[in-house]
Amino acid sequence: MKNKTFPLKPSWEKSFGKRPKTYCRSQTRIIANPGLVIKVLGRKKIIVFLAYFVLVAVAMLNLANYKWAKESHTCSPQVKDNVSFQNRPNFHLLSKAPQTRKRQLVYILTTWRSGSSFFGELFNQNPGAFFLYEPMWHIWQKLYPGDALSLQGAERDMLSALYRCDFSVFQLYNTQLGKNLTTLEIFGALFNKVICSYPLCLFYRKDVVGMVDDKLCKKCPPQSLQALEEQCLKYDTIVIKGVRILDINVLAPLLEDPSLNLKVIHLVRDPRAMAHSRIRSKLGLVRENLQVIKSRNPKIRHFPIADLKHKANKDISDYYAIGALEVICEHVSKTLKTVLSSPSWLKGKYMMVRYEDLVENPVSTLKRVYQFVNLTASRNMEAFVVYMTNGHSNSAQPFQVSPRNATMAASTWRTLLTFQQIRQVEDYCRHAMSVLGYVHVRSLWEAKNLSKSLLTSPKV
Known part of the structure; x- marks a missing residue:
């Protein structure tokens, strides 16, 4: 098998x-x-x-990182420097919260015919400064014939808004009802370097030092106030010049405001020179003179000394021009008394400038002023101030800024005022003149003797 x-x-x-x-x-x-x-x-x-x-772990990590990032973003402005961040991963890669920019705000405290238009040009021409010329003029026009003292609070409120680049306040005092104001309708617009320069207008550049031609600025296209606000927000220095705040104590709430970094430059001039300039420009100051005189203290009211020459001409406008100095010097005296008392809210925030010192030593005064408000005096600005105080213009227009022999212009009053007018001004402004270093004259001959200086060291 x-x-x-x-x-x-x-x-x-x-x-x-x-x-x-x-x-x-x-x-x-x-x-x-x-x-x-x-x-x-x-x-x-x-x-x-x-x-x-792995997916669950990654999702949990992302959720935790999202919550932490959200919390840190919300609370970042309140974080202090001494807080420990050791438990926060990759903290060095996070961007810091943006810090609020600290602007330098400046108010030029002065009065009519003190050389303030020229002094304001030192900031109007500076490429780093946003300058406004006499914005409170709108209040006086809208509320005329209100007396000067009754308008002080409204003026302070306007300044508070303008320093925050809020120009809607202008509309409150618009005399043309139903019409929105434009950049060309703000007082002094035709001489304002920002309004007449790029990008609001194509005729000038803010970074080029030089006076603007008002006839050319009239051709600039009118822009909205919002457009001007946008330009204002670009500047680190905002300067406002005004002649209608009579006493620095009116500005105390703004100087004490921690959200504002405000400094005051007190521009003064010999009251006798102001009296002469006021007489020359009396037709342009009729309304203002009346509003100021209405604010006289009735308890200490004085009347101008009769001058036979002017009485014969029956021209009382000269009396109004000089009579307004009574109120003006009274409040200048109040300002100086406050400064001499050294209140805490004014410490480091006040500077006095005499017009006579500016025209005698323009470059050194410019540097001193700029240093006070954290600006730099460029060579172009130095050349500008020298040119403007050593020119040969004999313009008869009292409100026009032009190159002229400013030293000679500062002493013109000594040969043109009558002795009666000089005595009246010195009587009104005795205390202010003593503190500011202006010497009284004992005779008309002494006034006309131009070789004799009438300046001494001020007490402030």
């Missing part, structure tokens, strides 16, 4: 009793091995579980 040979069965046939099906696709054989499949599926579960765990 022959031995039969039995072919060996594959292992899978032993286990399952039949041959597994094979599937072919693209010359590739895949054998459905259940044991192998179970192993593969087991590994996939582990991989899926691990992937799920």
Whole structure:
């Protein structure tokens, strides 16, 4: 009996009793091995579980980082320097919260015919300063014939708004009802370097020192006050010149305001020179003179000394021009008494400038003024102030700024005022003149003797 040979069965046939099906696709054989499949599926579960765990961990980290970033952004302005940030990852990569820019605000405290138009040009021409000329004029026009003292509070409120570059306050005193003011309708606009320069106007550039031509500025397109506000916000120094704040104590709330960084430059001039200039420009100051005279203190009211020459001409406008100095000098005296008492709210925020010192030493005075308000006197500005005080213009227009021999102009009163007028002004302004270093004269001859200086060192 022959031995039969039995072919060996594959292992899978032993286990399952039949041959597994094979599937072919693209010359590739895949054998459905259940044991192998179970192993593969087991590994996939582990991989899926691990992937799920990683996704959950990443999501939790992102959520935690979002909450921290939101909280730190909200509270960043209140964070103090001594707070520890050791537990905050990658803190050095975070940008710091922007700091509020600290502007230097300046008010030029002065009065009519004190050389303030020229002094204001030192800031109007400075490329880094935003300058406004006599904005409170609008209040006096709208509320005429209100007396000067009754308007002081409204003037302070206007300044508070303007120093924050809020020019909507102008609309409150718009004399043209139903019409919105434009840049060209603000008082002094045709001489304002910002309004007449790019980008509000194409005729001039703010960074180029030089007077502007009002006839050319009239051709500038009128812009909205919002456009002027946008320009105001670009400057670190805002300067306002005004002649209608009579006493520095009116500005005390603004000087004490921690949100404002306000300094006051007190521009003064010999009252006798102001009297002469006021007489020359009396027709342009009739309304202002009346409003100031209405503020006289009735308890100490004085009347101008009769001058036979002017009485014969029956011209009482001269008396109004000089009579207004009684009120003006009274409040200058109050300002000086406050300064001499050294209140805490004025410490480091007050500077007195005499017009006579400016025209005698223009460059050194310019540097001293700029240093006080944190500006730099460029060579162009130095050349400008020298040119403006040593020119040869004989313009008869009292409100026009032009290059002239300022030293000679400062002493013109000594040859043109009568002795009666000199005595009257000295009587009105005795205390102020003594503190500011202006010497009284004893005769008309002494006044006309131009070789004799009438200046001494001021007490402030």
